[in-house]
Each structure stands twice: as C-alpha cells, then as structure tokens.
Amino acid sequence: MALLPILEFPDLRLRTQASFITTVDTKIKQLVDNMIETMYSADGIGLAATQVNIHKRLIVIDTSKEKDTPLCLINPEIISITGIEESEEGCLSVPGFFETVKRAEKITIKALNREGEAFELEAEGLLAVCIQHEMDHLDGKLFVDYLSALKRQRIKAKLLKQQRQQRK
Ligand code: GNR
Ligand code: NI
Numbered sequence: 001m002a003l004l005p006i007l008e009f010p011d012l013r014l015r016t017q018a019s020f021i022t023t024v025d026t027k028i029k030q031l032v033d034n035m036i037e038t039m040y041s042a043d044g045i046g047l048a049a050t051q052v053n054i055h056k057r058l059i060v061i062d063t064s065k066e067k068d069t070p071l072c073l074i075n076p077e078i079i080s081i082t083g084i085e086e087s088e089e090g091c092l093s094v095p096g097f098f099e100t101v102k103r104a105e106k107i108t109i110k111a112l113n114r115e116g117e118a119f120e121l122e123a124e125g126l127l128a129v130c131i132q133h134e135m136d137h138l139d140g141k142l143f144v145d146y147l148s149a150l151k152r153q154r155i156k157a158k159l160l161k162q163q164r165q166q167r168k
Helices: 026-041 125-138 149-165
Strands: 046-048 058-061 071-089 099-112 118-124
Touching: 026 046, 026 058, 026 071, 046 125, 058 125, 071 125, 099 125, 118 125
Parallel strands: none
Antiparallel strands: 046 058, 058 071, 071 099, 099 118
C-alpha cells in the first residue's frame, strides 16, 4: 500500500475530465486500496481519483463514524435525484475552507464495486452530499465553483500564498 499526494486548488490538473474504466483489473484494485489508505490518512470522508492525479472514474468514500466501512464506486452514474439541501462542505484539495453548498437531498446511483460488479445505491444525508462532491471531481468540478467569484478568488489567493510559503 502507498499514500498518494493530493493535488490542491488552483492546480489545473483538478480540472481534468476523467475517463470511464473499461476493466476492473488488479491495477485498479491496487489503486482503490491506495486511495482508501490515502483518504483515511488525510482524515477525509471521500477521495476521487482526480485528486491524486489519476483521471479515471473512481471514487472511495467512508462516512461511517468508526471509519471501517470503505465504499468504492467505479464509473458512478446518477439514476435519480430528489429534493434540495444545503450543507457545509470542505475538500482535501481546498484545505482549511468550509462553505455552504446546495445539492440534491436524495440520490440513487449505479456503479461498479471493487470486484467490477454492478450495484445500485440510494443515499441521503452526508453520504449523498459526499457522492455528489466526489462525482463533481471526476468532471473537473470543485465545491468552490458553487461560490461567488469573490469568495473563490479569496480562497485561491490564500491557498497560492500558503503553497508558495510551503514551496509546494
Ligand atoms: O473529507 C471531506 N469532507 C467533506 C465534508 C463535507 C462535504 C464533502 C466532503 S468530501 C471531503 C473529502 C474530499 O475532498 N473529497 O473529494
Ligand atoms: Ni473534494
């Protein structure tokens, strides 16, 4: 297993559109395991492959309290959505910033699991928020894109300064 470096806003590689995975082979399974390890190590509840500079449609999530229930979504697609709900979001690629974002309240998705088998999942609450947040990453979208240009600009300036100081 290995920890993978996480890209940070405004890195343009976060804007890459990810490709569908054609075969869930051992290399993909290894990537899933490394992403799960990276997510736990970074104290995140989700991680999209885009964030570790791998532009494939793969997400890992664990919204459980005990952090013992990792969920792997390969080629996730939304089947249906209902309602609208606002919640506070953060992102490992936008460290230190938390803002309110509107998302669908309940979603049904289909995806492949780590074994390459198709399944459907109904989600609400934090899990629904997290899935939508991660699926946005696969399309090169970040939660800061839902904020005003002014807020986004301020976050960008602060992160650039911080990255310069840390010579990231
Ligand atoms: O760890 C994370 N927490 C979080 C909190 C509220 C809404 C979304 C998230 S996802 C984030 C991890 C991350 O950046 N995934 O892409
Ligand atoms: Ni994120």
